[in-house]
Amino acid sequence: MNLLYNSTRxxxxxxxxxxxxxxxxxxxxxxxxxEYIPKLDVTMEELKGMSYQETAYAxxxxxxxxxxxxxxxxxxxxxxxxxxxxxxxxxxVKVGDAYHLELFHGATIAFKxxxxxxxxxxxxxxxxxxxxxxxxxxxxxxxxxxGKAALAGFADVPGTKIIVFYPKGGVSRIQELQxxxxxxxxxxxxxxxxxxxNAQNGVKAIFEDKELERxxxxxxxxxxxxxxxxxxxxxxxxxxxxxxxxxxxxxxxITSGEEINVTxxxxxxxxxxxxYYAKQMGVPIAKLxxxxxxxxxxxxxxxxxxxxRNREFILTSSPSMDILISSNLERxxxxxxxxxxxxxxxxxxxxxxxxxxxxxxxxxxxxxxxxGGFATEEECSATIRSTYEKTGYVMDPHTSVAAAVxxxxxxxxxxxxxxxxxSTASPYKFIHSVMTAIDQKYASADxxxxxxxxxxxxxxxVPKAVEEIRSAQIRHTRECDADCMKDxxxxxxGI
Ligand SMILES: *Cc1c(COP(=O)(O)O)cnc(C)c1O
Numbered sequence: 148m149n150l151l152y153n154s155t156r157x158x159x160x161x162x163x164x165x166x167x168x169x170x171x172x173x174x175x176x177x178x179x180x181x182e183y184i185p186k187l188d189v190t191m192e193e194l195k196g197m198s199y200q201e202t203a204y205a206x207x208x209x210x211x212x213x214x215x216x217x218x219x220x221x222x223x224x225x226x227x228x229x230x231x232x233x234x235x236x237x238x239x240v241k242v243g244d245a246y247h248l249e250l251f252h253g254a255t256i257a258f259k260x261x262x263x264x265x266x267x268x269x270x271x272x273x274x275x276x277x278x279x280x281x282x283x284x285x286x287x288x289x290x291x292x293x294g295k296a297a298l299a300g301f302a303d304v305p306g307t308k309i310i311v312f313y314p315k316g317g318v319s320r321i322q323e324l325q326x327x328x329x330x331x332x333x334x335x336x337x338x339x340x341x342x343x344x345n346a347q348n349g350v351k352a353i354f355e356d357k358e359l360e361r362x363x364x365x366x367x368x369x370x371x372x373x374x375x376x377x378x379x380x381x382x383x384x385x386x387x388x389x390x391x392x393x394x395x396x397x398x399x400x401i402t403s404g405e406e407i408n409v410t411x412x413x414x415x416x417x418x419x420x421x422x423y424y425a426k427q428m429g430v431p432i433a434k435l436x437x438x439x440x441x442x443x444x445x446x447x448x449x450x451x452x453x454x455x456r457n458r459e460f461i462l463t464s465s466p467s468m469d470i471l472i473s474s475n476l477e478r479x480x481x482x483x484x485x486x487x488x489x490x491x492x493x494x495x496x497x498x499x500x501x502x503x504x505x506x507x508x509x510x511x512x513x514x515x516x517x518x519g520g521f522a523t524e525e526e527c528s529a530t531i532r533s534t535y536e537k538t539g540y541v542m543d544p545h546t547s548v549a550a551a552v553x554x555x556x557x558x559x560x561x562x563x564x565x566x567x568x569x570s571t572a573s574p575y576k577f578i579h580s581v582m583t584a585i586d587q588k589y590a591s592a593d594x595x596x597x598x599x600x601x602x603x604x605x606x607x608x609v610p611k612a613v614e615e616i617r618s619a620q621i622r623h624t625r626e627c628d629a630d631c632m633k634d635x636x637x638x639x640x641g642i
Contacts (some may be wrong), residue, residue, distance in 0.1 A: 150212045152179040152378060155481040156492040164211040165273035168266075168379035169283075171372030172354050177491070178477050179378045184427040185209035187389065191403065194393035199236035200227050202390045203265075203383065209428070210382045211269070218272050226265035226383075230254045232610065237261065237387045239394050240570075242540045245410075245553055246400065247570040248391045251543075255325060256573035256612045257467070258418065259296035261387060262380040267300045267307065269379045270371060274306065281369040284640065285309040286353060288346035288374060290414060290467045291318035292572065294336070295325040297373040302331030309373070310335045310639055312346040312632060318466055319577050320594055321613065328619035335639050341629035342460050344472050349632035350374070359633065366642050375417030376474050384421035385428065391567055392430045401565060408562065410436040410520075411569045412549040413445060414468040416475035418569055423479070423516065433564055438552035439521040440465045445473060449519030452511045455503040463524055464580035465544040467572070472498070480506065483513040518560070520552035527551060528584035535585050541605040543572040544580050575601060575613045 151161040156177030162170070167179035187194075189205050197205065203223045204216075211219060227236050231252045240247045253260025274283060285307060287297045294311040301309040313326060315338035326336045339346050353359065354370060363369060375381065388409065395401045409432050411419040419437050426432040439446045440463045448454045456471040463469055477495060483506070484490040497504040522530070527544050530551040535541050542550065549568050556562065574581045575598060582589040582597045585604070589597055595617055602609050627635045 148212075150185060150210060151182050153182065154178065154488070155180055155477050156488050156495065158486065158488045163213040164378070165213050165276045168269050168273045168377060169277060169279065169371060171370070171374070171377045172351070176351070176355055176495075177488070178376050178475070180478055180481060181210060181378075184424055187429045191393055191396055194389065195397040197393065199386075199390055200224060202393065203227065203386045206386045206389050206428070207382055210385070213276070214272065218276075222265055222268035222272055225268050230260075230264060237390060239391060239398070240540070241400075242534065242538055242542075245550065245566045245568050246391075246395065247542070247546065247568050248387060249570045250387060251571065251573040251576075253296070254299045254612060255292065255295040256576050256610050257292035257296065258569065258571040259292045260299075262375075262383040263293070263296035263300040263373060265383050266297075266373055266377065266379050267304045271304060271306060273379075279369070281364065281367050283307045283371050284363070284368050285373045286350050286370055286636065287311045287372065288343065288350040289313045290343040290469060291322040292467045293374065295322065295329070298326060298329040298331070298334050298336070301373070302329065302334055304333070308333045308335075308640070310337065310636060312337050312339050312350065314338075314342045314346055315340055315626060317342055317462065317469065319579070321576055321578065321616065322466075324616045324619070325612065327621050327623045328616055329622065336623035336625070337632075337635055338626045339629050339632065340626065343470055344460070345629035346632075347374070347472065347474065349629055353633055353636060356633065362642055363640070366640070368640060374474070375415050381417060381421055381424070381475070384418060385424045388422050388425035388432070389428070389430055392432075395565075395567070404431055406431045406433040406564055408432070408434045408436060408564045408566045409569070410438055410549045410553040410556070410566055412465065412468055412545040412571055413437045413439060414470040414473065416445070416473040416479070418571070420475045420478055422569075426516065434518050434562065435516055436518045436520060436552060436556050438549040439519070440468045440527065440548050441521070441523060442469050442471060443521040444471050445476070446519040446521040449514060449517055453503065453505045454498065456498070457502040463544075464527060464577065465548050467545055468548065480510075483510045518556060520556055522548045522551035522555075528580070530554070531581060531584035539605070541574045541581060541585070541601065541607075542570060543574045543577045544584070545572050545577075546570040573610055574605070575610055
């Protein structure tokens with residue numbers, strides 16, 4: 148029996164997993180969700196000895212039931228290969244009393260690689276399965292990391308084009324350089340005059356534009372999304388939580404069945420939602436701790452039940468979490484509303500029209516699996532510094548927000564369970580913030596000089612992704628206003 152998917156805003160129309168991946172976003176603007184979260188059909192004992200790739204198959208086959216074993220294994224082996232700098236793919240490192248799950252060993256040194264190295268394969272396989280002959284145009288809004296990871300994943304993949312929008316001035320210098328130097332004839336990168344929410348809303352509006360969809364079809368194109376709203380990104384992210392738990396068990400850090408907490412530095416709510424799905428699949432996770440930076444709209448939501456995006460947008464040193472509209476939260480809203488699509492639609496309309504909504508007391512009662520926390524800029528840099536001083540381990544600002552929140556949660560709640568921290572980026576990617584957190588003397592230094600200094604003080608090798616951009620040529624210089632994104636897309640596609 149196939150596991151089918153429906154929109155969070157309409158439960159009537161069901162599609163297969165491959166159709167959901169192809170479409171990205173449902174026609175009604177909702178997000179695709181599986182009819183139910185499948186259980187793992189292997190035991191933790193069995194998972195203990197498995198490689199990352201084997202774990203990926205065990206988890207993903209439960210969700211993507213219309214892919215054959217051969218198709219899925221093929222996608223997995225093309226994704227999790229030597230693009231990663233360790234065979235473990237996602238190593239666990241004990242830092243102080245927490246376990247860091249390092250998700251940044253892929254091509255672009257941020258956790259987006261975990262899903263975006265497989266999405267192009269899932270998507271092109273889905274296209275073949277559904278007899279799609281159109282060229283697929285991937286449209287992506289990025290707060291910095293998705294863009295490069297998607298570009299790297301889709302560059303020169305036959306039958307695809309990719310267009311990435313990022314907020315000018317809203318990403319780190321290394322992130323920007325990574326994107327604007329991207330090779331591949333099918334890639335385009337556009338800096339928009341606005342913030343990430345503007346970029347994301349612009350992309351959503353383009354997806355919902357029926358007239359443009361027809362114009363595109365006439366030219367043999369169709370859109371899809373590489374943003375974390377695509378179920379084809381969410382499912383591969385469930386894998387590493389299952390893998391991490393099995394490795395903790397294998398390494399005898401925990402005992403069989405022992406519950407752990409998981410802290411996730413959160414922006415668009417994709418990564419933490421994957422942890423929630425892992426819990427529902429059967430992984431013994433107690434609390435899901437949602438860590439925000441100073442854009443603490445999610446923290447306030449978990450405190451009060453009110454989601455209110457009407458506030459100042461703050462640029463922080465963890466830019467991939469500078470988000471006021473966390474798209475994937477809609478999937479949680481749908482779940483806690485007892486899969487009531489009408490309620491979901493109602494709340495999302497309020498969010499769109501007024502920028503605010505409040506969930507019901509019944510819905511709030513179902514948020515027990517979650518705890519919210521946030522860290523200020525000072526707490527974030529103090530955590531980078533003190534962790535370095537105590538352990539020699541250097542973490543990036545996103546991970547540091549999670550580490551700070553995790554520590555505060557422990558103290559305040561007296562909850563002593565072991566904690567897994569999703570470590571989402573290499574410190575090399577946010578080098579200026581990281582090094583000045585360690586010592587102010589680096590404040591005026593050149594970013595690339597700091598690269599060698601970080602390598603020296605942390606005894607780690609400079610990642611290939613950073614070496615490459617030192618000398619790479621800039622290939623993308625296009626810019627546009629946030630309200631001209633549609634015209635820019637048409638111009639790029641020649642329609
Ligand atoms: C994208 C990103 C996040 C936020 O993840 P979400 O799935 O959007 O919540 C956190 N840290 C880094 C480094 C990221 O790139």
